Amino acid sequence: MKVLVTGGAGFIGKHLVRRLLREGCSVAVLDNFSSQVHGREQELPLDLASDVELYRGDVRDRDVVVRAIRNRDALVHLAAETGTGQSMYAVGHYQEVNIGGTATILDLLVNQPNCTVNKFVVASSRAVYGEGKYRCQKHQIVYPTGRKSENLQAGQFEPCCPVCGNPCVPVPTSEDSPSNPLSFYGLTKKVQEEMVLLFARSRGFSAHAIRYQNVYGPGQSLSNPYTGILAIFSSLARANSLIQIFEDGEESRDFVFVDDAVEATYRCLRDEARSVEAFNVGSGQRTTVLHVAKEIARFFGSVSEIAITGAFRQGDIRHNYADLSKLQAVMRFTPQFSFHEGLKQFLDWVEGHEGVSAGYESSLNEMRQRGLLHG
Numbered sequence: 001m002k003v004l005v006t007g008g009a010g011f012i013g014k015h016l017v018r019r020l021l022r023e024g025c026s027v028a029v030l031d032n033f034s035s036q037v038h039g040r041e042q043e044l045p046l047d048l049a050s051d052v053e054l055y056r057g058d059v060r061d062r063d064v065v066v067r068a069i070r071n072r073d074a075l076v077h078l079a080a081e082t083g084t085g086q087s088m089y090a091v092g093h094y095q096e097v098n099i100g101g102t103a104t105i106l107d108l109l110v111n112q113p114n115c116t117v118n119k120f121v122v123a124s125s126r127a128v129y130g131e132g133k134y135r136c137q138k139h140q141i142v143y144p145t146g147r148k149s150e151n152l153q154a155g156q157f158e159p160c161c162p163v164c165g166n167p168c169v170p171v172p173t174s175e176d177s178p179s180n181p182l183s184f185y186g187l188t189k190k191v192q193e194e195m196v197l198l199f200a201r202s203r204g205f206s207a208h209a210i211r212y213q214n215v216y217g218p219g220q221s222l223s224n225p226y227t228g229i230l231a232i233f234s235s236l237a238r239a240n241s242l243i244q245i246f247e248d249g250e251e252s253r254d255f256v257f258v259d260d261a262v263e264a265t266y267r268c269l270r271d272e273a274r275s276v277e278a279f280n281v282g283s284g285q286r287t288t289v290l291h292v293a294k295e296i297a298r299f300f301g302s303v304s305e306i307a308i309t310g311a312f313r314q315g316d317i318r319h320n321y322a323d324l325s326k327l328q329a330v331m332r333f334t335p336q337f338s339f340h341e342g343l344k345q346f347l348d349w350v351e352g353h354e355g356v357s358a359g360y361e362s363s364l365n366e367m368r369q370r371g372l373l374h375g
Contacts, residue, residue, distance in 0.1 A: 001020075001023075001073050001074055001269065002025070002026040002072050002074070003020055003025050003026070003027050003028070003073065003076060003269070004027075004028045004029075004030060004069055004072045004074070004117075005017055005027065005028070005029050005075075005076045005078060006029075006031070006059050006075070006076070006077045006078055006079035006105070007059075007077075007078035007079030007123075008027070008029030008030065008031055008052070008078065009029055009031035009033060009044055009054075010031065010037060010078060010221075011215070011217075011219055011220040011221060011258065012078055012123070012212075012215055012258060012261060013029070014044075014045060014048065014219055015219065015258050015259065015261075016076065016262050016266070017052060018047070018048070019262050019263075019266050020266070020269075021051055021052075026053075028053040028054075028055060028068055028072065029044065029052050029053070029054050029055065030055040030057060030059065030064065030065065030068040030079065031055075031056065032057060032058045032059075032079075033056065036223075036224055037221050037223075037224050040223075055067060055068040058097075058101070059077075059079045059097070059101030059102075059104060059105060060096060060097065060101045062104055062108070065105060065108055066108060066112065069105070069108060069112070069115070071116055072116060073116060073117065074118070074119035074120070074121070074269050075105070075109075075117050075119070075120050075121070076121045076123075076265065076269070077102065077120070077122045077123060077196070079097075079101060080097060080098045080101070080123065080188075080192070081093065081094050081098060081188075082125075082185065083224075084127065084183045084185045084186070084315060084316070085183075085315065085316075085363070085367050085372060085373075086185075086363070086366075087184040088183060088315055088367075088372050089366070089367075091184055094184055094188050095188065098185075098189065098191075098192055099188055099191050099192065099195075102122070102191075102192045102195055102196065103195065106195060106196065109199065109203070109205075110199060110203055117205065118206060119205065119206045119207070119268075119269055119273075120196055120206070120207040120208075121265060121268045121269060122192055122193055122196040122207070122209050122210070123189075123210055123212060124190070124192060124193040124212070124278065125186060125211060125212055126173070126212065126213045126214075126282070126320050126322065127183060127185055127189055128179050128181055128190040128211060129177050129178075129179065129180065129181075129211075129320070130143075130145070130146065130179075130181055130317060131143070131145070131147075131159050131180070131182070131317050131318060131319075131320075132170070132173035132177060132319070132320050133170070133171050133172065133173040133177050134159060134161070134169060134170050134171060135169050135170075135171050136161035136164065137166065137168075138161070138163075139163045139164060141171070142161050142162055142163060142168055143162070143177060143178055144160060144161070144162055144168065145162055145180060146180075146182045147318065149314075149374070152247075153374065153375075157247045157248055157251065157312070157318060158318060159318055159319075170252075170286070170318075170319040170320070172284065172321055172324075173320060173321070173322060173323055174280070174323035174325070174326065175211070175277075175279065175323075175326055182315045182316075182317060183315035184315075192209075193211075197209060197278070200276045201276050206273065206275060206276065208268040208273070208276075208277060208278070209277075209278040209279070210261075210264065210265055210268065210278075210279055210281050211279065212282070213254035213255070213256045213280070213281065213282030213283065213320065213321070213322050214254060214255045214256065214282075215256055215258055215261045216228070216230045216255055216256075216258065216342065216346055217257050218258070218346055218349035219258070222234075222235065222350070223354075225359035225362065225363040229292065230255075230296070230343070230346060231350075233292060233293050233297075234300070235360075236304055237296050237297045237299075237302035237304050238300050238302065238350075239304075240302055240304050241304055242305050242307060243293050243304050243305070243306045243307065244307050244311070245289055245293060245306060245307065245308050245309060246289070246309060246311050246312055246313060246316070247289075247308075247310065247311070247312050247316075247318075248310065249288060249289055249290030249293070250288050250289075250290065251288065251289050251316070251317075251318050251319065252286040252288045252319045252321070253286065253287060253289070253321075254282040254283055254286055254287075254320055254321040254322050255283060255287055255339050255343075256282045256283045257335070257337035257339075257341070257345070257346075259337060260281075260336060261281055263333065264279070264327060264331065264333050265281070267331040267332075267333055268331070275330075279326060279327045279330070279331070280322035280324055280326065280327060281322070281324075281327065282322030282324060282335075283321075283322075283335050283337075283338075283339065284321060284322055284323070284324045284335065285321060285338075285339065286319060286321035287339050290306070294306065295340075295343060296343075299343075299344070299347045300347070309375060311373065311374060312373075312374055313367060313372060313373050314371075314372040314373075314374070315372070
C-alpha cells in the first residue's frame, strides 16, 4: 500500500509512519514543520529520513499536494492546527489550515485525472461533541450545552441538565451523540470530517473520521504551549515550579496512549475496512486533571505546589470520555495501555528532553487579554 500522511512529521504522524513502514507500506510525508509544533526540530527523525519520501510544504499549497498525492492508494490527513484556546482568536488561520487545507486535498481527489486514492482517514477530535453525553436523574440521557460564565465565576463547574437545570453526571459519549462544538477548533474538525465523508460517499471511496481523545506519549511536542497538559505539567514539575490547575481540578479527560491511537488508525487502512463512518478513539476511561498533576509531580519527586485556581477558559469542556463499543465491534480494537502504564512511558521519555518553553505563560496572557481566560 502506498500511503501519504499529511502532518506525518508530527507526534501521531511519526508513530503512524513507523507502523506503516513495519507493515511494508511505501510512505510519503507532507509537512510544513511549523515552528509552533516542531520547535527547532525541522527534519524527519533519522530512523525515518531514508525510508520516507518527504514533501516539505503546506496542505494549502495545491502544487505540493499534487506532487505528494500522485500514485497513492491511501491518504491519512493529520495536518491541522490543534489549539482549542488559540482557535478562539486565530480564527482566520484555523479556518484556512483546517478547512481550507482539507478542501484543497478533496478538490484534487475529485478533479485530478487518474487519482488512485481509494482510502481516506481524517483526524477529527472529540471536540466535535462539546460537552458530550450526560445522565440526568430525571431526564436520563441529555446533552448539556456550554456552561454559563456566571456559573463558572461562582465556582459551579459541573454541567446541568438542559431540561430541568439539575446536576447531571458524565457517561461515555458515543458517535451518534449530537455535535455541539464549544470552540472554533472543534467546529473546524467537525467541518473537516463532514467534508471528507460527504465526498467519500459521492465518489465511492472508503473514508473514516477518527475522533481522537487526548492523545499522549513519547515524541509529543514539548514546545507547543497551546496543547498538551501532560507536557506542560511535566516541565513545571521538573523545574519545581508552581503548577496551576484550572477550575477545581476535578475536570476530566480521556487520555489515550499514542500506540493505541496509531493501532486504531492503522486498522482503518486495512483492506477489510471499507466503509464511510466516524469512530471514537480513546481509552474509554476518564482521569481528572488534578490526578494527572499529582502523578507527574510524584514521578519527578517534585516539590512543586499544585494550586487549584478556580480560573476557567472560555470554550473548555468539563468532562469527556469515549464510548468505544463501535470501534470494538467494527474494527475489533480494544486499547492496550492503561493511563498508569502510558504515563510512565511518556515521563521516562520526557526525562531525556527539554521542557516547554516560556511561551506557555505568554499563551495564557494572550487568552487573558482577549477575555477568554477568567480568574
